[in-house]
């Protein structure tokens with residue numbers, strides 16, 4: 508590893524070669540190359556969902572503040588920006604809306620009679636409750652999640668038992684998909700799952716009512732490798748297992764994992780910009796750690812601990828499908844400030860996919 512002797516000048520570092528790597532301290536050396544994963548950051552589903560909230564908050568501002576069921580996407584910065592700049596309120600249950608309305612009235616504000624459903628999707632029970640409460644709805648569920656809901660409904664109707672591979676029974680997407688056919692669904696842990704959830708079934712021991720009629724569906728944002736291993740175990744245990752022709756892992760999950768694989772051989776540490784409740788982001792962190800042995804999660808540049816960089820020359824950076832790219836650019840600037848000659852490598856392709864914005868659907872009389 509190359510080590511640089513540097514002199515601090517106006518908070519910047521300049522330097523020349525030094526021949527004793529063991530004597531390196533971070534403030535005596537610089538990162539030479541920054542590899543930016545491409546693609547990274549926002550996917551089409553996240554763009555659509557955030558725009559749906561921003562547009563609704565503007566269009567309905569004369570009616571009052573906007574309520575969103577669950578974090579619109581799993582990123583703290585996105586949620587905080589919408590709360591702070593658009594008067595958006597996030598709830599985990601529609602029963603919270605009453606209290607929200609009362610608090611708004613105390614502040615001489617009001618709440619619009621509309622609720623937005625997050626990109627992760629909701630169960631039919633939540634839709635019915637929104638209707639019962641007389642709420643108009645804007646469904647910002649990603650179409651690729653809706654596809655899995657459609658499969659769950661179809662197979663349950665045909666009498667199949669559904670093995671839904673996921674990383675947590677508490678994940679909003681899993682709750683929504685299972686809600687389509689709760690009696691006919693068992694949530695099975697993905698192999699390699701690092702979350703502890705006693706409600707998840709083990710793929711090695713899970714049982715089904717009828718091994719002749721069983722289908723496997725998956726959460727969209729899991730590790731590609733671990734999902735394939737889990738399906739292989741289930742297929743061995745249930746030879747008649749139906750595997751839908753197109754798997755449920757979404758393009759954004761696969762592409763971001765591929766981009767990490769491409770960069771990993773070139774870097775000695777990885778920064779993954781993600782909130783800890785982003786499933787796809789945490790899978791990127793695990794993959795980066797597995798491949799390069801030194802990966803750290805950050806919400807933003809402020810979380811970087813310079814001691815992490817002591818033995819690094821080349822750093823990889825990626826971000827979850829729900830992470831705004833300005834957070835990554837702030838990290839690029841962090842390294843550029845320390846090394847004006849920083850070589851930023853960004854190879855790969857951006858995605859060219861867009862999803863249609865959802866319409867506002869009024870409540871129907873029941």
Ligand code: SF4
Pocket residue numbers: 550551552553626649650651652727728757758759760787828
């Ligand atoms: S990560 Fe995949 S499933 Fe989730 S919103 Fe993006 S495209 Fe849709």
